[in-house]
Amino acid sequence: MAFDPDYLSDSSSSNNVRRERRRQEDKRRMAYRRAIEDYRESQSLQATICDFPELLGQTDHHRSQRLY
Structure with missing residues (x-):
């Protein structure tokens, strides 16, 4: 069987x-x-922050509404 360099180059290029x-x-x-991991992490962080509304600055807003 003869050596066919074209066959070899076609094979290696298709492998590449x-x-x-x-x-x-x-x-x-x-x-x-x-992206999925980032989304899950942001959802977890959001859930954690929602447990502490004072961290969101909402406490001052609610106090000012109660005064008026």
């Missing part, structure tokens, strides 16, 4: 294309995962 496509998919997947 597959590898690059996989790398891009992994990057996209990780970006989605980070």
Whole structure:
């Protein structure tokens, strides 16, 4: 069987294309995962802050409404 350099280059270029496509998919997947984690963290923080309305500065607003 003769050595065919064209076959070798086609094979390696298709492997590179597959590898690059996989790398891009992994990057996209990780970006989605980070977005979900950020969203969950912000929801958790929001829930924690809502437990302490005085941290939001709402206490002064409610006091001023009671005086009038």
